[in-house]
Amino acid sequence: MKTLVVSASPRDDGNSHVLARSAIDGARSAGHDVQHVFLDDYVDRMLGNCRRCRRVEDGSCSLDDRYEELLIDHILPADGIIFAMPLYFYGMPARLKTVFDRLFCYTANSSPMQDQVVSEIMDKRVGVLISCEESYVGATQGVIAQFQELTRYLRQDLVGVVVGNANSRGEIAQDPSDPLSCARDLGARLFDIRVTDYRL
Template sequence: MLDSSPRREGNSWALAQALGKGAEEAGHTVDFVRLSDFVRSPLDDCRECRLSDGSCGITDDYERLLFDHVLPADAIVYATPLHWYGMTGRLKSFLDRFFCYTSASSPHTAEVVPGLMHKRAAVLISCEESYRGATLGLEAQFQELTRYLRQDLAGIVVGVGNSRGEVERDPARPLEAAADLGRRLGDAHVTDYRLDTDRPNRVWGPPVEV
């Protein structure tokens, strides 16, 4: 669970806590991580800051975050407030710096690339605008990011609120939606068809007789 908000105990954190509770109810172990505790630098020019063996030369705890928390996980939950109609700078830096560990010049590529792929993913967005279009650009970005990483995007929950904890008052009940997504995260049915995909006629399988 990656919370990228610079504000502690904010609305995106409340959404993350709700999803985590649902996931724990389903029997999953949840690892809560605040990106601000690990990521303190954006991506730099790799031609200037790579070490002699090709390793990343940025001196923060990003590598520990990646190897100790992200790669071992079966699923990743990206939690972010809406900043200028996009994700937080901290989360963008986290994603940008995948490059340092997946490029051909990195000594970690063979471990990191397969470790990032084939995970379940979920996105939690808090914002103060109820206008539906406010988060659509970010939602589309996550759809493409997870597709590129070959992660199955199980769902996106948007909660409206500004003051700390205000998302709880959103009449759309995003905390309940986040908890439900957490319960379903491990086995949510994700479909993303191509023209040549071998698929049955039914999305949900045969009808269940009662």
């Protein structure tokens, strides 16, 4: 199975990256084919007004960064995706939100890639790793709810969320709840965890 781990932090040695590395270790131990990407390398531009800025002759998105490469070469081929992120003002980092926002450009009726993207974005297993400075449980509830709704809308399964408490770099390893082991387990069991969400 193909697992994509997406690091949403601009810090490549921060606590969410430590969580990502643990998930990667777990996924590899289970024999999964793992790719790891940093959003900083792909996403520079925010969603604009597609009706105004889409001026490429074939109707494709005209924003000039590597988002389309991220989507077509990494996200769509993956069977499962693990998003690793720090909590920013009780939500996801802007680059990660932009990943979801810009799906509009590829799923809209006017997109020449609509059929491919819509069919291939579905039926994925998703995990979320969050590093959070606060131990207050409510701090992450909003972003977890957002992922629940995003995955449901995209017809994906949110199979697990790991939250670790840390501030200084590397501090997450001292969290007594042992989020690194939880992240490793999520990576290993991403395709085995039972998910139930009954729909008629």
